[in-house]
Amino acid sequence: MRKLINAPARFVDEMLEGIYAAHPDRLTYVAGDLRCLVTTRKKQGKVALATGGGSGHLPLFLGYVGDGMLDGCSVGGVFQSPSAEQMLNVTKAIHGGEGVLYVYGNYSGDIMNFDMAAEMAAMEGIRVETVIGADDVASAPRGREDKRRGVAGMFYVYKVAGAAAEDGAPLDEVKRLALKARDNVRTMGVALSACVIPEIGRPTFELDEGEMEIGMGIHGEPGVKGKALLKPADEVVDEMVRPILEDLPFRRGDEVSVLVNGLGATPKEELYVLYRRISQILSAEGIKVWHTYVGEFATSMEMAGASISLLRLDDELKKYLARPADTPFFVQGQL
Amino acid sequence: MRKLINAPARFVDEMLEGIYAAHPDRLTYVAGDLRCLVTTRKKQGKVALATGGGSGHLPLFLGYVGDGMLDGCSVGGVFQSPSAEQMLNVTKAIHGGEGVLYVYGNYSGDIMNFDMAAEMAAMEGIRVETVIGADDVASAPRGREDKRRGVAGMFYVYKVAGAAAEDGAPLDEVKRLALKARDNVRTMGVALSACVIPEIGRPTFELDEGEMEIGMGIHGEPGVKGKALLKPADEVVDEMVRPILEDLPFRRGDEVSVLVNGLGATPKEELYVLYRRISQILSAEGIKVWHTYVGEFATSMEMAGASISLLRLDDELKKYLARPADTPFFVQGQL
Numbered sequence: 129m130r131k132l133i134n135a136p137a138r139f140v141d142e143m144l145e146g147i148y149a150a151h152p153d154r155l156t157y158v159a160g161d162l163r164c165l166v167t168t169r170k171k172q173g174k175v176a177l178a179t180g181g182g183s184g185h186l187p188l189f190l191g192y193v194g195d196g197m198l199d200g201c202s203v204g205g206v207f208q209s210p211s212a213e214q215m216l217n218v219t220k221a222i223h224g225g226e227g228v229l230y231v232y233g234n235y236s237g238d239i240m241n242f243d244m245a246a247e248m249a250a251m252e253g254i255r256v257e258t259v260i261g262a263d264d265v266a267s268a269p270r271g272r273e274d275k276r277r278g279v280a281g282m283f284y285v286y287k288v289a290g291a292a293a294e295d296g297a298p299l300d301e302v303k304r305l306a307l308k309a310r311d312n313v314r315t316m317g318v319a320l321s322a323c324v325i326p327e328i329g330r331p332t333f334e335l336d337e338g339e340m341e342i343g344m345g346i347h348g349e350p351g352v353k354g355k356a357l358l359k360p361a362d363e364v365v366d367e368m369v370r371p372i373l374e375d376l377p378f379r380r381g382d383e384v385s386v387l388v389n390g391l392g393a394t395p396k397e398e399l400y401v402l403y404r405r406i407s408q409i410l411s412a413e414g415i416k417v418w419h420t421y422v423g424e425f426a427t428s429m430e431m432a433g434a435s436i437s438l439l440r441l442d443d444e445l446k447k448y449l450a451r452p453a454d455t456p457f458f459v460q461g462q463l
Numbered sequence: 464m465r466k467l468i469n470a471p472a473r474f475v476d477e478m479l480e481g482i483y484a485a486h487p488d489r490l491t492y493v494a495g496d497l498r499c500l501v502t503t504r505k506k507q508g509k510v511a512l513a514t515g516g517g518s519g520h521l522p523l524f525l526g527y528v529g530d531g532m533l534d535g536c537s538v539g540g541v542f543q544s545p546s547a548e549q550m551l552n553v554t555k556a557i558h559g560g561e562g563v564l565y566v567y568g569n570y571s572g573d574i575m576n577f578d579m580a581a582e583m584a585a586m587e588g589i590r591v592e593t594v595i596g597a598d599d600v601a602s603a604p605r606g607r608e609d610k611r612r613g614v615a616g617m618f619y620v621y622k623v624a625g626a627a628a629e630d631g632a633p634l635d636e637v638k639r640l641a642l643k644a645r646d647n648v649r650t651m652g653v654a655l656s657a658c659v660i661p662e663i664g665r666p667t668f669e670l671d672e673g674e675m676e677i678g679m680g681i682h683g684e685p686g687v688k689g690k691a692l693l694k695p696a697d698e699v700v701d702e703m704v705r706p707i708l709e710d711l712p713f714r715r716g717d718e719v720s721v722l723v724n725g726l727g728a729t730p731k732e733e734l735y736v737l738y739r740r741i742s743q744i745l746s747a748e749g750i751k752v753w754h755t756y757v758g759e760f761a762t763s764m765e766m767a768g769a770s771i772s773l774l775r776l777d778d779e780l781k782k783y784l785a786r787p788a789d790t791p792f793f794v795q796g797q798l
Contacts, residue, residue, distance in 0.1 A: 130655040130672055130767050132696045132733040139736065142696075146735030149742040150723075150755040186731040320465040337465055360469045361477075388485075393728035395764040396521040396792075398467040400481030401474065407484040420485040423792075424759075429730040432465050432765065457731075457758075459794040 129324050130430070136326035140183045140205055147190070151456040154194060159217040163210060165190050166200040166221050175293040175302045176200070176222040179232050179286070180215055180242065182207040184323070185346055187457035188282070188426040189232070194455025197290035198231075199224075206325050206429075207347045209237030215245035219254060227255040227299035231285050231306055233278025234262040257299055259306040261285055263315040263437060265375045266343025266351035277345050280389040280426035281313035281437040284449070291451035309445060314375050316368040317351070317435035319344035319391065320358065323428045342367055346391070346428045361398070365405040368436050373413065378440060380414035385421070385449060387437040392427040394434050399423070402434055418446060419463055464659050465765070471661035475518045475540055482525070486791040489529060494552040498545060500525050501535040501556045510628040510637045511535070511557040514567050514621070515550055515577065517542040519658070520681060522792035523617070523761040524567070529790025532625035533566075534559075541660050541764075542682045544572030550580035554589060562590040562634035566620050566641055568613025569597040592634055594641040596620055598650040598772060600710045601678025601686035612680050615724040615761035616648035616772040619784070626786035644780060649710050651703040652686070652770035654679035654726065655693065658763045677702055681726070681763045696733070700740040703771050708748065713775060715749035720756070720784060722772040727762040729769050734758070737769055753781060754798055 133139050144162040148155060158164045180202035181189045190201040199222035202210035219228050228249065230242050239260065246256040261278030268275035289306035297305070319341045322331035332348035335341060340358045343351015353367070378384065386406060388399045399422050410417055418441055426435070439445070450463035468474050479497040483490060493499045515537035516524045525536040534557035537545035554563050563584065565577050574595065581591040597608055598616030624641035632640070654676045657666035667683035670676060675693045678686015688702075713719065721741060723734045734757050745752055753776055761770070774780070785798035 130693075130728075132653075132655070132699060132729060132769060133736055134695045134697055139732070142739050143732045143735045146737070146739035146742075146757075150735065150738050150757055184730075184732065191731075318467075320467070358465075361467045362469055364467060392730050393465075393765050393767070394467060395519075395727050395762060396526075396759075397474070397478045397519065397764060400478045400485065401468055402481070403485050404477050404481035407481075422481075422485055424731075427730060429732060430728050430767065432728070434467060454796050459796060461789050461794060461796075 129329055131324065131326065133326055139326045140203065143183065144203065154456050158221040161214060161217065163203040164214050164217040165193060165203055166218060167193050169195065170199065170222065170224065172224045173226060174224050174296060175226045175299045176224050176228045177290055177293055178218050178222060178228055178230050180210045181232055181238055182209060184429045185426050187424065191457030192286045192455055196294050196451055196453035197286050197455055209235065209241050212241040212244035212248065215242055216248045219245060219249045219256065220252065223254050227257065229289060229299060229302050229306060230256060230258040231289060232260065233282060234260045234276060255299065257303045259285060259303060259310055261310055263313045264345060265314050265371050266316055266353065267345060270375060279315050279317060279346050280387055280435045281315040283387060283425045284313050284439045285309045287453065288445055288448040290453065291448035305448060309439065312440040313437055314372045315435050315437040316372050317344050317391065317433060318342050318364055318368060319431055319433035321393065321432040322348055323392065323431040340364065344433065346426055348428065361401050362405045365402050369406060369409050372436065372438050376440060378415055378438060383416045383418050383441045385419045385439045385441060386417055387421045387425060389425045389435045389437065390423065390427065391431040391433040391435065393430045393432040396423065399434055406436060419449065464664055466659065466661065468661055474661045475538065478518065479538065489791050493556040496549060496552065498538040499549050499552040500528060500538055501553060502528050504530065505534065505557065505559065507559045508561060509559050509631060510561045510634045511559050511563045512625055512628055513553050513557060513563055513565050515545045516567055516573055517544060519764045520761050522759065526792030527621045527790055529788065531629050531786055531788035532621050532790055544570065544576050547576040547579035547583065550577055551583045554580060554584045554591065555587065558589050562592065564624060564634060564637050564641060565591060565593040566617065566624060567595065568617060569595045569611060590634065592638045594620060594638060594645055596645055598648045599680060600649050600706050601651055601688065602680060605710060614650050614652060614681050615722060615770045616650040618722060618760045619648050619774045620644045622788065623780055623783040625788065626783035640783060644774065647775040648772055649707045650770050650772040651707050652679050652726065652768060653677050653699055653703060654766055654768035656728065656767040657683055658727065658766040675699065679768065681761055683763065696736050697740045700737050704741060704744050707771065707773050711775060713750055713773060718751045718753050718776045720754045720774045720776060721752055722756045722760060724760045724770045724772065725758065725762065726766040726768040726770065728765045728767040731758065734769055741771060754784065
């Protein structure tokens with residue numbers, strides 16, 4: 129392993145200790161459990177937003193806890209779901225009297241635990257609603273969106289729902305907007321190398337230099353297209369963007385936001401080489417780009433590769449996407 | 464190569480085309496040369512700041528062009544200096560009547576070309592002053608600071624000088640503050656893998672899995688300490704922080720900002736594991752952390768590894784470090 133870590137079994141907790149030490153004015157934990165992470169700036173009288181999921185995807189998930197986005201996050205082991213009890217602890221800590229919205233990715237362990245947490249919260253008088261991110265078009269065909277994985281496109285759901293909650297929208301309205309963002313975002317990923325789970329110590333899959341896997345999930349799950357020889361970046365982008373455009377489908381005249389996401393080891397230089405081709409395709413298709421994000425938004429530790437997400441916009445989504453946000457991992461001024 | 468690129472010879476220009484396409488409202492180029500990058504928001508009546516250097520280090524160098532930081536950047540090939548002519552073109556474009564400060568790293572090619580550009584600018588009536596970043600303690604011993612390389616600590620010089628210029632400080636004052644930041648920052652890096660220059664196609668050096676190189680520069684230059692077996696993260700941090708503390712030296716009662724910088728392929732999770740140990744050491748030494756930055760600030764494409772920078776603060780440096788900044792690669796609200 130080429131990793132700067134101590135004992136693998138302590139990796140997640142030591143990472144969290146580092147995060148709390150680095151951002152003591154912004155992030156803290158509740159219930160004496162490092163893995164129950166909440167904002168230090170709790171606001172009463174607004175809908176609270178919670179997420180959660182496995183570790184190894186920073187800034188996903190906990191990195192979006194902060195002003196204008198989320199209020200709390202339960203943190204699992206590497207690629208493992210946090211427990212229902214941890215989710216409940218976060219829920220109780222962040223509830224500001226207006227209910228809680230859960231936004232997380234479509235993975236069975238997370239669903240089971242979040243559903244259990246929601247039931248327990250209800251018994252304590254906290255109303256919880258849920259929106260599940262499922263943006264990865266490579267993970268299931270059209271018509272089976274309910275089987276798709278949640279990947280980098282969840283950033284948009286957090287951003288829109290978080291801004292609406294900050295604005296004072298009630299729970300049903302925050303949920304409606306989260307669903308609108310969720311239903312209008314599509315993502316495709318490509319991996320050029322695997323990552324190593326510290327406690328396992330070997331790559332999650334084998335991919336030779338010169339190979340790529342199109343449609344790879346953020347845990348190394350295979351995609352619909354499988355392994356292929358690595359091609360020039362422009363051709364890779366073509367193979368990623370076409371299925372996205374056809375899926376929603378995006379049409380001439382649509383306005384979109386584009387998110388080019390590095391999976392961990394791929395430099396920003398390459399992400400911009402990808403964006404160059406994306407913008408050429410969208411321009412040729414008559415699709416207008418309203419705002420572009422390029423960077424690391426949902427990673428798989430040291431996996432090389434990238435994903436492309438497109439969000440179809442309307443005035444309402446633009447309004448909330450444009451709002452400022454300020455978390456230790458993501459800062460945006462008013463667009 | 465595990466790279467998402469097209470023809471290697473086109474890598475830098477295609478990256479730049481992607482950057483201009485992604486941030487058309489923020490960045491543009493002058494003299495018909497993609498590599499002469501300037502802000503779209505030129506302000507008259509303030510000192511202008513220019514930087515420049517080789518490509519392959521994003522967000523260094525061009526990523527810091529934006530509000531509250533730099534005004535322009537000349538962009539070289541991968542790990543290569545831009546030309547004096549490109550620097551002059553940027554200088555003329557950003558000059559707002561109050562002179563130009565060059566801030567860049569201590570590399571002979573850059574020095575030669577920036578000096579030539581400054582002379583040519585003077586002939587055109589533009590006053591230019593220069594501050595050279597040289598924060599890498601591993602690259603030359605104490606007393607020979609003039610031989611040290613500029614690495615991630617240059618972020619602090621950009622941030623402080625940029626905020627002072629934005630504040631309307633005159634050229635001599637912006638230079639004084641840039642020098643103060645430069646003289647109070649120290650950095651040490653460690654590499655766990657090399658990177659591949661696209662046009663060369665093989666790693667810049669050999670480092671086996673399980674090895675590390677302490678004191679590595681951002682182009683793969685060896686450090687004073689050379690190769691060693693990779694140790695647990697806490698021990699690596701000890702070996703990095705001790706030379707930093709002894710060098711300035713940092714003393715009990717000092718207040719600092721810490722920058723934990725990923726070199727490219729190292730995940731944020733690991734950077735926080737490093738910060739956990741850094742904060743323990745500083746606490747034990749009676750050194751107070753005022754603000755912490757964790758992320759990618761100066762990279763070597765897909766190199767695995769990290770650097771640690773410490774900036775000793777006074778009220779003046781805190782004031783300018785705290786100011787907001789907004790570039791396509793770095794956003795900070797008022798601290």
